[in-house]
Amino acid sequence: MTLLEINDLTVNFYTEDGVVTAVDDLSYRIESGETFGVVGESGAGKSVTALSLMRLIEDPGRIESGEILFKGEDLLEMSEAEIRSVRGNEIAMIFQDAQTALNPVYSVGEQISEAIRHHLNYSDAEARDRTIQLLDRVGIPDAESRYDDYPHEFSGGMQQRAVIAMALSCDPDLLIADEPTTALDVTTEAKILDQIQDLADEFDTAVQLITHDLGVVAKICERVMVMYAGRPVEKAPVEDLYYDPKHPYTVGLMSSIPRIGDERDRLQTIPGTMPDLVDVPPGCAFHPRCPYAEESCAQKQPPLVDPETGDAATAADDRAAACLEYTGDLEGELEFEVSVEGEDPLLEEGQDAR
Amino acid sequence: MRRIYDSQALKRDDDVFTPRERDDAPEPAAMRSVPGESLSRLLVPTWLRYRALTVTVETPESSYPAGTDVPVKVTLRNTFPFPISVRTRTPRLWTWHVDGAAEASRVPESLPDEERVYTFDRGERKQFLRRWTGLFKVSETEWEPADPGEYTLGAYIDVADADGKGLAAETTVRIEPE
Numbered sequence: 001m002t003l004l005e006i007n008d009l010t011v012n013f014y015t016e017d018g019v020v021t022a023v024d025d026l027s028y029r030i031e032s033g034e035t036f037g038v039v040g041e042s043g044a045g046k047s048v049t050a051l052s053l054m055r056l057i058e059d060p061g062r063i064e065s066g067e068i069l070f071k072g073e074d075l076l077e078m079s080e081a082e083i084r085s086v087r088g089n090e091i092a093m094i095f096q097d098a099q100t101a102l103n104p105v106y107s108v109g110e111q112i113s114e115a116i117r118h119h120l121n122y123s124d125a126e127a128r129d130r131t132i133q134l135l136d137r138v139g140i141p142d143a144e145s146r147y148d149d150y151p152h153e154f155s156g157g158m159q160q161r162a163v164i165a166m167a168l169s170c171d172p173d174l175l176i177a178d179e180p181t182t183a184l185d186v187t188t189e190a191k192i193l194d195q196i197q198d199l200a201d202e203f204d205t206a207v208q209l210i211t212h213d214l215g216v217v218a219k220i221c222e223r224v225m226v227m228y229a230g231r232p233v234e235k236a237p238v239e240d241l242y243y244d245p246k247h248p249y250t251v252g253l254m255s256s257i258p259r260i261g262d263e264r265d266r267l268q269t270i271p272g273t274m275p276d277l278v279d280v281p282p283g284c285a286f287h288p289r290c291p292y293a294e295e296s297c298a299q300k301q302p303p304l305v306d307p308e309t310g311d312a313a314t315a316a317d318d319r320a321a322a323c324l325e326y327t328g329d330l331e332g333e334l335e336f337e338v339s340v341e342g343e344d345p346l347l348e349e350g351q352d353a354r
Numbered sequence: 355m356r357r358i359y360d361s362q363a364l365k366r367d368d369d370v371f372t373p374r375e376r377d378d379a380p381e382p383a384a385m386r387s388v389p390g391e392s393l394s395r396l397l398v399p400t401w402l403r404y405r406a407l408t409v410t411v412e413t414p415e416s417s418y419p420a421g422t423d424v425p426v427k428v429t430l431r432n433t434f435p436f437p438i439s440v441r442t443r444t445p446r447l448w449t450w451h452v453d454g455a456a457e458a459s460r461v462p463e464s465l466p467d468e469e470r471v472y473t474f475d476r477g478e479r480k481q482f483l484r485r486w487t488g489l490f491k492v493s494e495t496e497w498e499p500a501d502p503g504e505y506t507l508g509a510y511i512d513v514a515d516a517d518g519k520g521l522a523a524e525t526t527v528r529i530e531p532e
Contacts, residue, residue, distance in 0.1 A: 014445035014470070017482060060445060062466060282489050282497040298487070301495040 003206050004030040004053070004174055005315050009066035011048050011057060018278035022048040022061070024230040027304075027315040030174065035200065035207045037221035037238070039214060039253070043274045045230040046210045047096070050176045053208075054093055055083050070174070089119040092167035093176040094196075098159035102151040108159075109135070109147030112166045119170045134165040138195055157188040164196065171203055178210045193220055214257055218242060223318060226250050229275055229285035232304055235313070235320045243338060246307045246321035248290045251336050284324065296329050303327065390437025391473045398438065404513075406434040407474065409523040411450070411509045417528035420502055424486040424527055426450060428509040432474035439473040440521075442512040447472045450484055450509040452500075457484075459491035472511065488529060502531040 011023040023045045030036045038046045051057050053068060055075060068075040070091065075083060095101035103111055112134060113127035122130065128147065135143035138161040151159055160180060167175055177196060181189035197220050200207045209221060217224055217238065224241050226234040226249065234247040245251050252270035272289040275281055281288050287297035302322045304313045310327055313320030324330045394403060410429045418424050428450055432438045442448075444465040452458045474480070486507065489497040510522035 014447070016447055016472075016480070018449075018484075019446055060470075062445070064466075279484055282487050282491065299489065299497045299499070303495065 001032045002029050003032045003071065004208075005069040006049075006053075007067050007069070007315055009049070009052060009068065010064045011045075011052055012062055012064050014060040014062070015278070020277040021280070022230050022277060023052065026066070026227075026230075026232055028225055028232065028235065029315045030206050030208060032173070033200075033204045033206055034223065035197070035209060035221045037217040037224040038208060038210045038227060039212060039217055039224055040227035041212060041274050043229075043277065044227040046212075046227055047178055048230075049227075050093065050178050050208065050210055053174075053176060054087055054091060056087075085119070088115050088172075089170045090172055091174045091176065092170065092172035093178065094160075094163050094167045094180045096179045096182060098156070098163040099151065101163050102159060104151055107148045107150055108154060108162045109149075112162065112169055115166060116169050130169070131165070134169055135162065137199070138162070138165045138168075139191070140165075157184055157192070160184060160188075160192055161195070164192070164199070168199055168203065168205070172205055174206045174208065175200065176208045176210070179212070180209075181211075181213075181216070189216075196220070214253060226253070229280055230277060231285065231322065232320075233286065233322045235304070235318065237318055240319060243340065245336075245338065246319075246326070247323050248292055248334060248336070249286050251334075252289075254338075284322070292325075292330070292332060292334050294324075294331055296324060296331075300324060300329060302329075390475060391439045391471055394437050394439040394473070398436075403438050403440050404519040404521060406432050406438045407440065407511065407521055408433055409448075409509055409511060409521055411507055411523045411525045413507060413525060413527050416526070417530050418488070419530050420499065420532050421488060424488065424507070426484045426486055426507055426509075428482045428484065429479060430474070430482075430511065431479045432477060435476050437473065437475050439471050440511065440513060442470050442472050443514055444468065444512055445470045446512050448482075448509060448511045450482075450507065452486055452490070452508075453506050454508075455490060457491075458486055458489065461491055461494060500529055502529050504528050 006029070007027050009023055009026045010021065013020040013022055026049060038049065040046050048057065052063055053075070057063060063076060070086065075086065078086070102108065109128065109131050113131040116122050116127040116130055117124070132143045132147055135146065140146055140158055140161055154162060164180070180196065181192050184192060193216060196207065199205070209216070211217060221238050223235070223237050225232050226247065228249050234241065234245070234250045236246070241250060242254070245254060249270070255268045256270060258267055270289055275285060281298070283298040283300055284290070284302050287293040290297065302324045304320045304322045305311060305326050306313055306317060306319060307321045307326045323334070325334050408431045412427045413424055428448070430448060445468055446465055447470065449456050456463060488500050490500055492498050504526050506524050506526055508522060508524035510516035513519060513521055516522040
């Protein structure tokens with residue numbers, strides 16, 4: 001069953017420097033209980049997409065158009081009171097930086113139980129009990145005595161776990177994890193990811209995982225969307241994305257993953273940087289960095305199409321790529337090949353990258 | 355968490371308009387706590403606020419071969435020694451255009467019908483760099499190269515009749531055949 005469907009979402013920020021289109025004509029869907037990955041470099045629009053789902057875009061940002069259907073209801077049409085009952089209750093978010101997400105003047109336990117009291121109408125004692133259970137469930141040792149601790153008394157990993165506990169406190173149907181492990185070391189990262197995965201399985205929660213770490217995606221996601229300069233450039237089931245990438249940007253991201261045992265002196269990178277979003281290149285935004293770019297790439301923006309048939313993709317399509325190669329407008333060909341090494345390369349790749 | 359792009363570490367210093375030392379100078383410390391926006395609205399007549407602001411548009415060269423990017427520098431300046439604020443028609447505070455096509459786009463714009471206040475500190479100079487790729491956007495997904503010839507590059511603060519109020523500027527640039 002489709003839990004979330006986003007159609008033609010466009011978000012603009014009216015900054016002093018110019019109009020920044022942070023998300024441009026984005027469509028995708030998330031099924032109940034699945035883990036959906038959103039990948040891209042910094043500035044690709046991943047976090048703005050997530051904040052739009054929670055209707056947390058602040059001035060000078062505006063959701064210009066589109067619809068966000070959650071269980072069939074458009075979140076953008078809801079009143080502020082209605083969205084408040086959804087936020088934290090049915091859709092919860094794990095923010096990028098736990099230290100900033102937690103309020104320093106309230107104890108960690110109080111912050112978690114506040115959400116439980118508000119959404120689930122628990123009494124103080126019941127909310128406290130549930131909070132202690134949750135803190136214990138996410139691996140905070142001696143949860144009962146840590147309930148009254150303040151965020152600064154927690155380590156970075158514990159803060160992140162507390163934020164996860166807060167996000168899961170009301171059994172949400174959708175959990176948005178915005179780079180939940182970026183600020184953590186690799187061992188803690190692995191533990192936290194396992195925990196998110198276990199908890200999502202246990203509570204049958206759908207997860208939208210935002211990350212720029214392809215190893216993390218390989219490890220826990222089922223379907224993936226790759227974003228570049230505010231637009232989706234490729235959508236695919238995770239195996240297809242790794243074994244048969246269709247967009248040159250995805251290929252660039254894959255080839256920039258460091259691998260153990262690789263004897264190259266230098267890591268392969270994608271030349272250049274993400275464009276300034278107030279001054280996005282015409283045509284395909286990736287063309288200045290693309291090794292296969294032709295003149296037509298600067299004059300025509302490739303639509304998201306099914307790479308096999310060239311038909312326009314919709315939110316319901318699992319496989320789509322935005323490159324002129326698949327609309328027949330490219331004279332040359334995308335000459336890349338994927339070689340698979342090792343017994344379980346998908347797992348290996350995941351471990352290598354992290 | 356501070357990110358690398360929040361710092362100045364990645365600031366480019368190799369574009370055509372460098373050096374820009376004045377941009378890096380700290381803002382004047384005096385009058386920092388003055389509520390410039392409200393004072394400007396209450397004490398300075400609207401016509402005088404428009405007089406305070408100047409707009410300039412520059413390109414490093416007057417002609418470019420077809421197919422090359424044209425760098426455009428837009429400078430907005432408050433020439434008065436006190437803060438000034440003006441009300442714009444849309445949330446977009448200013449824009450640039452090529453032959454009247456905003457941001458070189460011939461696709462009709464749809465901007466929210468919502469006013470915003472654009473505030474300048476005393477003597478503040480705001481500088482923006484854009485580049486015209488020599489293409490015009492002709493539909494949501496297509497661009498066409500501009501024919502060789504002379505084009506007017508302009509910029510304006512997004513108030514009604516910006517030209518009449520002196521809040522617009524233009525320059526010309528020639529696109530030479532390859």
